[in-house]
Amino acid sequence: MYTARVKFKRGNEIRFISHLDMQRMVQRILRRAHIPMKYSEGFNPHPKLAFAMAMSVGMLSDCEYFDVELENHVDPDEMISRINKSSPEGFTAVNALVTNQKMQSLTSLIEESEYTINAKLLNSEDSKKLEDAVKTILGEESIKYRKRNKKGRYNEKEIRPLIKDLDLVIENSKIKLGMRLSTGSKENLRPDVVIGILDPEKILFDWEFGFLTKRTFLGKSNLRERI
Amino acid sequence: MKERLEKLLPLVETPARYTGNEVNSIKKSINEGTIRFCMGFPDVYEVGMSHLGIKILYSMLNDREDVYCERVFAPWTDMEDLMRENEIPLFSLETQTPVSEFDFVGFTLQYEMSYTNILNMLDLAGVQIFAKDRDERSPLIIFGGPCAYNPEPIAEFADMVIIGEGEEVLSELMDLYSTHKNNYNRKSFLKAAARIQGVYVPEFYKAEYNDDGTLKRFDAVEAEVPEMIKKRFVKDLDNIYYPDNFVVPYIEIVHDRSLLELFRGCTRGCRFCQAGMIYRPLREKSLETLKKDADALIESTGYEEISLSSLSTMDYTCLPELTDYLMEKYAEKRIAVGLPSLRIDSFSIQTAEKIQQVRKTGLTFAPEAGTQRMRDVINKGVTEEDLISSVSEAFDLGWGHVKLYFMIGLPTETMEDVDGIAKLGYKVLDKYFETKSEKKNKKIKVVVSTSSFVPKAFTPFQWVRQDTIEEITEKQRYLIDNMRSKMINYSWHDPKVSYLEGVFARGDRKLAKVLYSAFKKGCKFDGSKEHFNYEKWLEAFKEEGIDPDFYTARERSVDELFPWDFIDMGVTKAFLAKEYQKALQGKLTGFCKFKCENCGFNEFEEGWKCHVYSKSQV
Structure with missing residues (x-):
């Protein structure tokens, strides 16, 4: 086979x-x-x-x-x-x-994904605010994310360890935001959650899924089978 | 347009309905001379894309160098709201061109309850809804399909209505248009088009009514247009265009498979069935043509199933040879062969057994009525013994899921006939328990489904009174109460929808204003439970001073002039009347594949004689 x-x-x-x-x-x-x-x-x-x-x-x-x-x-x-x-x-x-x-199955190999968002600042003076927000996240040791579960109750989840890296480049109000996040069956963090923390009131930048490009990485144990 | 659209797509349900670009969709360069045709289906993408006729005409028109045919479907209400809010007009899937910019916009009429969607789509496209308001800049609006055989309720919205099969007549229309395109004048084009057989131009005709609302006369009011519109049919299906590929949607559609058309027409002569009358004569494709069509479709689509699609598929002369060929070649590749409803006999069970090696699904039978008397009235030539021995054989072979289709509200029906449906359901169930076969399925489910009979134009029952909503409701309640077994699953149709369907099925031109008013009140997707609003419809009838009962609640007299009588569909009114009388006497008419029953078709058109099959050929 x-x-x-x-x-x-x-x-x-x-x-x-x-x-x-x-x-x-x-x-x-x-x-x-x-x-x-x-x-x-x-x-x-x-x-x-x-x-x-x-x-x-x-x-x-x-x-x-x-x-x-x-x-x-x-x-x-x-x-x-x-x-x-x-x-x-x-x-x-x-x-x-x-x-x-x-x-090894793909689901067990997958550990991280990299996302790139290409978007525009809503207000060109706000670049500092966004840069600060990124720095704040990277500086935190713990970030709790409140999420409603299937029963409608709120669950709190520690997500800081799932954010591997954030990388922001702003040029003439154009944003390029790179995110490396845990993905997979064990730990998983969606990029829109991180965006929600960066810009909870949606005043800094405008985005939708179409501005998001993903790259899935298979884990290190896959070295021999890497393609 | 594309950018504005991209902003809206993340906000709607199933955005892939609106993005096009599917495998096998057609891309063409457009120049000055290109005739642009937009093929519309007045329902959502998933329904419209399942329709074979649209697929054939889309491919056929695009096969011509001078035509670019694109598609448009009714946007679901979430998308429509956003389009209206953002002033995005109805657009084609292939190039996102506003529908108003096309030369032709075609709509297929598959179902009376989709008429409001057509009005809504024209409105969303910014095209004048009534034909009389259109000018040289408007696209030409063409209707076709089975409901077009009684075009009068929607006549005022159409520039042209195609009566009959579309392949040849659309080609002729395109040829004609290419000679008019550079110096286009709406009226002179329509006048020329009206002389093509099968083309009805409603504005050239006038209806006059008696005081009681019935039709008094129907006349051509323009010189040189025919008094009678003769339908079109393709004489030789082996030499007519059939697509070698289908557009393969990304999203799951209703019939998500390849469709192989085996023949057109049906000669069983069931008296309730409009398709069985209007699609005559019987024309079979040759085995060689079908093998070639099937190979091409399987290769080009990647579909995992090919369905043998015709009015009564089991009647195809070379069915065993065809299924053998398909199984031998494709079973190993796990490509399944699908059959729609089965004929009720052993041959059908054997065939189903053979082709369901790949994927085993349920069996569907259509006894149509619950008692022998009722089945004789509708000329459904099957007996209870046929059904019982067929299901018994099916249970022996391991099937456990059987669907039975019936109709209620048939002419002369009594509660005894309705009770026969429940009894038959239980007899089928009893057969399962009597089954001793080793292959017996552990699970049993008998699905009994009733639709409510709607008398249609051009059938032997075009004269009859339709059951009222109350009568149908009572019959449905009886069946609910009398089929309480957990192993029988009973489903039925909303009688209010069937009632309105009946109004338009035998309606006249006076209904145009009701349709318009209903559309203005927001009626759309009337076939879907979610959107159907009966109260709004009743308001529309009331405001326009039209009594819907006029169309459904009266038994028509034998000499009444019908709104659709100006259409000659091949089968004569005299034959239909005779069949109606025979129905009332419970007399059967034979399967005319073997012996002509003189429906009139042999005299319909020069150069056509129906092929008479000998029984040994079957």
Whole structure:
């Protein structure tokens, strides 16, 4: 049995589709590309396809991953070129790794993501305020985030350790804000939460998910299988 | 436009409804000579994109170099509100061009309850709603589809209505338009178009009414336009355009699969069924054509299922050969073959068993009525024994999910016939418990679904009175009370919606003002529970001085002139009248695939004779 690990980009043309739609889209791309997918058994067989993480509707990404099980070996370069020929605009396969060895699952490997926001200051005099807000966060030892749980009660969560780095560049009221945050099944912090802490009253800058580009990083234990 | 739109998309539900750019959607360069056609479907993207006719015409028009056909669907209300707030007009999916800038805007009429959406879409596009208000700068608004066979309720909103199948007539219209485009005059174009067979230009005709509201006369008021509009149909389906690809949506649509059209027309002759009359004659595609179509669609879409789509799919002459071919070639690739509702016989169960190797789903049967007497009235040629032995065979083979479709409110129906539906539900359930097969499914679910009969134009029941809302409600209540088993799941339709559907199905031109008034009051998406507002509709009727009961509550006399009588759809009114009489006597009419029943089609058009099949061919 072979598994292909595929690295891909999600561009503007397809940023509005949901995670479920994304899974369906990739299945159809793979079928059009004649990739020999392995199917589950049973009354309703489906391809064995696994994504690293669900993406927010609207967000772009320079680096995402999925794994797919194959019936037989396929040359990775050949696979990438076939996928890209069968893909809609906005979906680009970058790299693939095909192996018959057991790989650690994507969900267990994923640890961090990097986000870049390109936005504009609402008021050009406010650059200092935003810079201070970034410094404040990085200077804090503890940040508690209050979140409503499914039962409607508030939970408090320590999120400072999940913020690995923030990096702000302001040029002529244009903001480029880089964030490195924990991602994955163990610890996860969404970029909009950090933005909410930086600018709780939404007076400093205007943004939406389309201004956000994500890069997913697989953890260090993945060195051997890095693609 | 694109930038303004991008700002709104994060705020709406399912934004991918509005972004286009799907696999196989068409991109073209546009120049001075390009004829721009916007194909509209008056419902949301998920519904519209599931419709085969739109797919065929979209691909066919784009196959022409001189035409660029784009798509537009009804925006859901959240998007509509934002568009109105931000003054964004209705736009096409492919190029985000305002719909008002197209040469043609087409709407398909699949369902009477989508009419308000058409008015709303025209309004959102900034196009004049009434045809009489349009000028040289307005796009030409064309309607087509099954409801266009009685175009009168929406006639005042249309510049042209296409009666019949669209492929050839749309091509001819495009040819004609290309000779008019550079020196375009609305009226002279419409006059020329009206001479194409199958094109109805409502403003060239006038209706006069009797004091009792019935139609007195219907005349052409423009010189050189035909008195009768003859429908169009494609004679040879093997030599007509069929798409080799479909647009593959990102979001899940209602019918999210490839659709293979096996044939057009149906010769079973069920008396309630409008499709069975208006889509005549029967024309089958050859096995070779279908193999080629199927291969191309599977290759180009990547869909995991291909559905064999026709009015009565099991009747296709080469069905065993076709399913064998598809299974042999695609089962290994886990591409499933789907069948819509099954014919009630052993052959159908065997076929379903064969093709559901890939993915096993439920079975759907349509006995349509609960007693033999009622089934004979509607000419549904099946017996209770057929149904019981079919479900029994299905249970033996391991199915546990069976859907049964019925109608209530059929002509001459009594409570005994309604009770027959409940009884049949239980008999099916009993068969499951009697099953001793090793393959017997551990789970059982019988879904009984009733729709409320709506008499339609061009059927043997076009004369009958429709059940009132109260009568239907009583029958539904009876079925709820008498099918209390947890293993039977009963579902039914809102009788108020069926009532309004009935008004427009046999309506006339007087209804245009009611539609307009209802639209002004905010009626839209009337087919959806969330938006249907019966009170607003009643207000609209009242304000316009129209009694909706006029259209539904009276038995029409045999010699009444109908608003749709100026359309010649091939089957004669005399045949329909004869069928109506036979219905009242409970007499059956045979399957005309084998023996002609003289519906009139053989005399309809020069060069056409229906093929008579011998039973050994099946």
